[in-house]
Structures are given as structure tokens and as C-alpha cells.
Amino acid sequence: MAQEEAERRKVQVDAVHLDLGALSGVVKEALLFSYGVACDGTLLEGSRLVVTDVPIEVFCSVCKVPRTLKSMQWFCCPECGAATSEILHGKELVITALELKQ
Amino acid sequence: MTTEPRLLAVRKNVLKQNDVLARALRDRFRAQGTSVISLVSSPGTGKTALLERTLTLLKENYRVAALVGDLATENDALRLARSGVPVKQITTGTICHLEAAMVERALEEWSIGPLDLLFIENVGNLVCPASYDLGEDLRLVLLSVTEGEDKPLKYPTIFNSADAAVITKCDLAVAVDFDEVTALANIQAVRPGMPAFLVSSKTGQGLSNYLQFLTATLHAKLHVPADEASSHAEIHSGTSR
Numbered sequence: 145m146a147q148e149e150a151e152r153r154k155v156q157v158d159a160v161h162l163d164l165g166a167l168s169g170v171v172k173e174a175l176l177f178s179y180g181v182a183c184d185g186t187l188l189e190g191s192r193l194v195v196t197d198v199p200i201e202v203f204c205s206v207c208k209v210p211r212t213l214k215s216m217q218w219f220c221c222p223e224c225g226a227a228t229s230e231i232l233h234g235k236e237l238v239i240t241a242l243e244l245k246q
Numbered sequence: 247m248t249t250e251p252r253l254l255a256v257r258k259n260v261l262k263q264n265d266v267l268a269r270a271l272r273d274r275f276r277a278q279g280t281s282v283i284s285l286v287s288s289p290g291t292g293k294t295a296l297l298e299r300t301l302t303l304l305k306e307n308y309r310v311a312a313l314v315g316d317l318a319t320e321n322d323a324l325r326l327a328r329s330g331v332p333v334k335q336i337t338t339g340t341i342c343h344l345e346a347a348m349v350e351r352a353l354e355e356w357s358i359g360p361l362d363l364l365f366i367e368n369v370g371n372l373v374c375p376a377s378y379d380l381g382e383d384l385r386l387v388l389l390s391v392t393e394g395e396d397k398p399l400k401y402p403t404i405f406n407s408a409d410a411a412v413i414t415k416c417d418l419a420v421a422v423d424f425d426e427v428t429a430l431a432n433i434q435a436v437r438p439g440m441p442a443f444l445v446s447s448k449t450g451q452g453l454s455n456y457l458q459f460l461t462a463t464l465h466a467k468l469h470v471p472a473d474e475a476s477s478h479a480e481i482h483s484g485t486s487r
């Protein structure tokens with residue numbers, strides 16, 4: 145997908161930036177490992193994959209604000225302790241930016 | 247002279263190949279009026295035993311069938327077939343979970359009439375199935391009293407991907423000092439608000455509550471407008487729009 149974007153915009157890509165949520169179901173190490181192989185022979189050959197981990201963020205219905213979870217074992221507000229399952233972030237698998245060659 | 251890298255902002259969801267297929271399956275099931283329920287758990291929790299009971303009880307009022315994933319054997323398919331409903335085996339070989347493509351392929355090879363309910367028993371595994379949407383409407387995660395109350399905390403991702411929890415083998419609860427309160431609290435910790443049921447496939451205890459939940463949820467689902475139904479699908483697909 146990053147490749148299509150690069151082709152469309154006629155740019156040379158140095159790195160692909162990706163947001164990866166803790167609940168995305170994708171293992172970072174596996175992704176980094178397969179990236180190089182997947183890019184061989186494409187416009188992205190030789191480019192880097194820069195992965196940003198996205199923690200789980202929920203909406204606390206008591207405090208009425210988004211809160212970041214400390215652990216995926218406790219889906220409750222770290223401030224007031226209220227249980228919450230309204231997930232705002234953490235399922236991402238999103239290409240956020242292309243870093244261009246100078 | 248600039249040393250800052252030139253960043254081109256894009257924001258594109260990467261849809262995993264499996265999610266694309268699962269979406270197509272979900273649409274197809276919806277168009278056919280088939281509700282799909284999957285079961286996940288560790289090996290030996292009692293998926294097949296519960297499903298045998300479930301199929302036998304539901305076939306009186308619904309057109310039901312089951313797909314069952316297994317690494318190598320046909321044992322589970324043979325056990326399920328005793329219930330008298332159509333059953334098809336998916337042999338996964340070395341793969342430790344079912345994927346949407348395997349479900350799609352199994353359905354292609356299977357000439358089966360219209361269904362009200364399709365059950366899918368996943369391969370016994372509490373890790374990998376969490377990442378694979380199968381196009382199901384309802385995912386049940388099973389936990390037996392003999393496995394220990396802490397399983398939801400050890401495998402939060404799979405519990406979080408499920409819609410309801412079923413605690414199995416409750417006929418053995420006393421023998422293993424099962425702490426029901428702790429188990430239920432742990433389920434709520436990783437998935438607040440998730441319904442949970444205690445059953446025994448051996449004695450039949452708790453089955454009526456569980457079946458009532460299944461049928462009530464499915465009837466509700468059949469009457470949900472399509473756009474609401476598809477926003478529910480997002481929960482399983484694991485990607486935000």
C-alpha cells in the first residue's frame with residue numbers, strides 16, 4: 145500500500161512510518177522481519193520500516209476523558225478504577241507517513 | 247540546508263488480507279440470513295463437548311451446521327456428526343488456528359442448503375485465533391474450571407476479541423477448588439461487560455441459560471439495521487476506519 149502511494153506521488157521513499165496498536169494482532173518482530181523480503185524488487189527496496197507502538201487508550205465513562213491503560217490485563221481507568229471497554233486506540237495498523245529521500 | 251527528513255503525511259489503514267476475506271464472508275452470511283458463532287479455547291477445554299450438546303438442542307428449531315478445525319484428526323468432526331447435523335472438517339495441518347480463507351474454501355466445497363446457524367470450532371489455542379476474524383457474528387471463548395482462574399489475565403487478547411465467555415466442566419468445580427468469583431472478576435478485568443456462563447456439558451447444568459443467550463442475541467442481530475450491524479463487525483476486524 146505504501147508502494148502504491150509512492151508510485152502515485154512519484155517519490156522515492158527512504159522509510160515507511162507505521163502505527164501499530166497493542167491489540168492489532170500483529171507482532172512487531174514478525175512485521176519487521178518480513179518487511180525487507182516483501183519490499184525486494186519493488187519501489188520500496190532498501191527502505192526502512194519505522195514502527196511506532198500505540199498503547200491501548202480507552203474512554204473512561206466516569207472521568208469522561210480518554211485514558212491510557214497501563215496493562216492489557218486491566219481494562220479499567222488508571223485514575224478512578226472504573227471498568228471500561230470503550231476502546232479508542234490500540235487496534236491500529238496504519239501507515240502514517242512516508243519519509244522521502246533527500 | 248535541511249537535515250530534517252522530508253515527511254509526507256499519509257494515513258492509510260492496512261487491511262490485513264484476512265480481514266478483507268472475513269468482511270466478505272460476513273456480508274455473504276448476512277445476505278443469506280445465516281448467523282455464525284465461533285468457539286475458541288485452549289486444547290481440551292470442552293469445545294466439542296459443548297458443541298455436541300448445542301447442536302443437538304438447537305437442531306429442533308433451527309437449521310444448523312458446524313465446521314470444525316483440527317490439526318490432524320477427524321475425531322471432533324465424527325463426534326459432532328453424532329448430533330445428526332451436517333458437519334465438515336477443516337484440517338489445518340501445521341497451522342495452529344483457522345483463517346477466513348479456510349472457512350471460505352470449506353464452504354465452497356460443501357454443498358449445503360440455507361442455514362440459520364453455522365458453528366465454527368477453532369483449533370485449541372488461546373493465542374493465534376485472536377488475530378483472525380472468521381466473519382463470525384459471535385465469538386465464544388471457553389475456559390474450563392480445571393485450567394485455573396487466571397487464564398483471562400494470561401491471554402487478554404483472545405478474551406478481548408470475544409463476545410461472551412463460557413466456563414466449562416463446572417461439574418468438576420468442587421474437585422479442583424475452582425474460585426468462581428475470581429474467574430468472573432478476571433474476565434471482567436480484560437473485557438468489562440462481557441456476559442459469562444457456567445456450564446457442564448456432562449450434566450447439562452447451565453446449558454439453558456447459555457442457549458437462551460445464544461438465541462436471544464441472534465434474534466436481536468437479525469433485526470438490527472445493516473449499518474449498525476456492520477459497525478459491530480468492526481470490533482472483530484481489528485482495524486479502525
Ligand SMILES: Nc1nc2c(ncn2[C@@H]2O[C@H](COP(=O)(O)OP(=O)(O)OP(=O)(O)O)[C@@H](O)[C@H]2O)c(=O)[nH]1
Nearest residue numbers: 288289290291292293294295370414415446447448
Ligand atoms: N467432567 C467433564 N468433562 C468434560 C466436559 N466437557 C468436556 N469434557 C471432557 O474434556 C475432554 C476434552 O473435551 P473436548 O470437547 O474434546 O475439548 P475440545 O476443546 O474440543 O478439545 P480440542 O478440540 O482438542 O481443543 C474430554 O475428555 C471430554 O469428555 C464437562 O462438562 N465435564
Ligand SMILES: [Mg+2]
Nearest residue numbers: 293294322367
Ligand atoms: Mg474439539
Ligand SMILES: [Zn+2]
Nearest residue numbers: 204207221224
Ligand atoms: Zn476514570
